[in-house]
Amino acid sequence: DTEVTQTPKHLVMGMTNKKSLKCEQHMGHRAMYWYKQKAKKPPELMFVYSYEKLSINESVPSRFSPECPNSSLLNLHLHALQPEDSALYLCASRVTSGSYNEQFFGPGTRLTVL
Amino acid sequence: AQSVTQPDIHITVSEGASLELRCNYSYGATPYLFWYVQSPGQGLQLLLKYFSGDTLVQGIKGFEAEFKRSQSSFNLRKPSVHWSDAAEYFCAVGPGMNYGGSQGNLIFGKGTKLSVKP
Numbered sequence: 026d027t028e029v030t031q032t033p034k035h036l037v038m039g040m041t042n043k044k045s046l047k048c049e050q051h052m053g054h055r056a057m058y059w060y061k062q063k064a065k066k067p068p069e070l071m072f073v074y075s076y077e078k079l080s081i082n083e084s085v086p087s088r089f090s091p092e093c094p095n096s097s098l099l100n101l102h103l104h105a106l107q108p109e110d111s112a113l114y115l116c117a118s119r120v121t122s123g124s125y126n127e128q129f130f131g132p133g134t135r136l137t138v139l
Numbered sequence: 140a141q142s143v144t145q146p147d148i149h150i151t152v153s154e155g156a157s158l159e160l161r162c163n164y165s166y167g168a169t170p171y172l173f174w175y176v177q178s179p180g181q182g183l184q185l186l187l188k189y190f191s192g193d194t195l196v197q198g199i200k201g202f203e204a205e206f207k208r209s210q211s212s213f214n215l216r217k218p219s220v221h222w223s224d225a226a227e228y229f230c231a232v233g234p235g236m237n238y239g240g241s242q243g244n245l246i247f248g249k250g251t252k253l254s255v256k257p
Binding site: 066115127 | 173175180181182183184185188227229233244245247248249250252
């Protein structure tokens with residue numbers, strides 16, 4: 026299995042809702058990433074997990090809460106989002122042993138906040 | 140400062156014509172260089188990567204890129220563009236060592252949108 030999967034593909038939520046995004050990989054990668062991507066922009070790094078521990082939080086508002094329950098799974102919990110949080114949310118993973126290697130990206134979750 | 144510059148925001152080429160997308164980088168250490176492609180509403184797919192060795196690297200879908208250290212460039216090329224190549228292309232640079240956590244991050248250029256005329 027050489028892919029990163031993300032669910033759901035699309036999500037529409039109100040500003041008072043609580044929802045979660047899920048990312049899964051079975052490539053044995055021990056670094057996992059959440060990115061936010063607005064239209065016509067490059068991906069913007071949000072969080073990095075290394076060996077299931079949060080190693081980077083790029084000053085992301087607390088209404089976004091990441092979780093890495095095991096080495097294959099990465100969640101992003103959403104609560105009280107704002108319309109400006111509407112974007113494509115991408116998950117990625119990377120090998121952490123041996124020489125540097127590329128990040129593998131999932132297909133993304135298109136989030137719309139009403 | 141570490142950065143990646145893609146000077147062309149939008150390029151339009153005719154189907155069958157050749158293509159070159161430019162990428163320049165500024166990086167303190169030996170960089171690892173990548174080109175990713177993104178179709179609308181999709182994730183990023185790796186086209187090719189350069190770590191070391193031969194400076195001309197071949198990728199998927201008939202793409203190639205040439206690393207020129209003296210020019211700090213890693214331009215992407217394709218001899219004959221197909222309509223299905225229309226997409227957004229991102230150049231990215233990563234550290235030359237396999238750092239975990241904070242140091243193992245990619246720096247992306249702003250992207251070049253490729254349109255293909257029939």
